[in-house]
Amino acid sequence: MKPRTPVFVNILTIIVLLLVLFYMFVQDFSFFKSPYFWGTLVISSVLALIHDSLGDLIENLKFKALSEEEKTAYLAEKRKPYLKTLFQSAVKKQSQTEEKDLLIDHGFDGIMELDNQLPKWWLGLFYLGTAYCIIYLISYFFTDFADPIKEYDKEYANQVAQIDQYMKTVPQATLETAKFKEDNIEEGKAIFQTNCVSCHMDGARGGVGPNLTDDHWINIKEKTVFKNVFWMVQNGSPNNPAMVGFGKNGILTGNDIEKVAAYIYHINQQQPPITPAQGGAEPKGTVAQWEK
Ligand code: HEC
Known part of the structure; x- marks a missing residue:
């Protein structure tokens, strides 16, 4: 026993x-x-x-x-x-x-x-x-235990919520704080391709919206090109409702506007304009004297 x-x-x-x-x-x-x-x-x-x-x-x-x-x-x-x-x-x-x-x-x-x-x-x-x-x-x-697809969905929803939370708290650039940064040009271009290219066309040579590569401007709200673009994208055009206020309407965040403004600054100031002979739209507005 x-x-x-x-x-x-x-x-x-x-x-x-x-x-x-x-x-x-x-x-x-x-x-x-x-x-x-x-x-x-x-x-x-x-x-x-x-x-x-x-x-x-x-x-x-x-x-x-x-x-x-x-x-x-x-x-x-x-x-x-x-x-x-x-x-x-x-x-x-x-x-x-x-x-x-x-x-x-x-x-x-x-x-x-x-x-x-x-x-x-x-x-x-x-x-x-x-x-x-x-x-x-x-x-x-x-049960849902160890189901990879369910786990993935849960994790994904979690991450999205975290990104949302982060976006709400991350400091956003404003008209006052925004600065031109070389590093933002590429991302700004991507934002331009999604939000702006339909009216301003490839390389912003102009279509429904004006040519943004030349020195003629309809709206001169700020002293530099960079800030002027920020102002326009934030508030939209006071003359033409087609150009909506992307920032005001919550379509783009301050940081996105800072990026897209960097791209427009780059093609306007650091590259030669796309002239009508090269397929650019006719200049509109007046020649602007921008501060550097
Ligand atoms: C639905 C068409 C449309 C879209 C989309 C659009 N724009 Fe415009 N944009 C216009 C029009 C039209 C004007 C001219 C406004 C005016 O006459 O005051 C304009 C004007 C501007 C101006 C000022 C140009 C000037 O000479 O005063 C800037 C800068 C600009 N847009 C940038 C952008 C950017 C950046 C985006 C994307 C985030 C964008 N636009 C999206 C139609 C559009």
């Missing part, structure tokens, strides 16, 4: 399995507040305790049937701490006589096969793995 697994080990196993189970189905630790979790924990622990007391009864009955010798051996075995026994049984080697009993008739070339019992730690891991596997499969098929 072998000593039984102490009840605290069983209860510990139950707790671990319940934690895994609830975590997989609920997918966060909010179940700590749920009466279902605590209810299941209490009921299964009580069952484990009942199981243990029944085991005690059976053990007592069996114990009475043992011979004196077996009784002392059993009591000695029982007095050893459980974890120590577990460790010993995991690593112990059998004696020669025991090996003879385990020998299987498979010997070949002097190599013998023994029908050893599997080590306890191995069996424990195996049972735990099997239990986990069952829980995993059930939660995989019946």
Whole structure:
């Protein structure tokens, strides 16, 4: 007769399995507040305790049937701490006589096969793995757990919300603070292609909206080209509703306007104009004297 697994080990196993189970189905630790979790924990622990007391009864009955010798051996075995026994049984080697009993008739070339019992730690891991596997499969098929597409969607929504939040708090350039920066030209060009090219045409050579590469301007609101463009994109044209206030209407942020203004500044000041001979629109307005 072998000593039984102490009840605290069983209860510990139950707790671990319940934690895994609830975590997989609920997918966060909010179940700590749920009466279902605590209810299941209490009921299964009580069952484990009942199981243990029944085991005690059976053990007592069996114990009475043992011979004196077996009784002392059993009591000695029982007095050893459980974890120590577990460790010993995991690593112990059998004696020669025991090996003879385990020998299987498979010997070949002097190599013998023994029908050893599997080590306890191995069996424990195996049972735990099997239990986990069952829980995993059930939660995989019946809940959102470990569903990559759902996880992706959630993560994506999270990121978008974070970007929104960031955009709301990040300081935006204003007419006063905006500056021309070389680094903004490329991104400004992309913003131009999405928002402006339909009216101002490729390279801002002019279409419905005027040619922005020449030195003629209809609207002169600021002292420099860069600030003037910022003003126009922020507020729109006071004369022509076709040129809407992208900033005012919330279509572009201050930082976007700073970028697109950098692009217009670049093609207006750092590159030669696209003349009507090259397919540019006729100049409109008056020649502007910009400050540098
Ligand atoms: C729906 C057509 C349309 C779109 C889109 C448009 N514009 Fe305009 N834009 C115009 C028109 C028309 C004018 C001339 C306004 C006026 O007569 O006062 C103009 C004027 C301007 C001016 C002033 C030019 C001047 O000579 O006074 C700037 C700068 C400008 N737009 C930049 C932009 C930028 C940058 C974008 C994109 C963010 C953009 N526009 C998008 C139609 C448009």
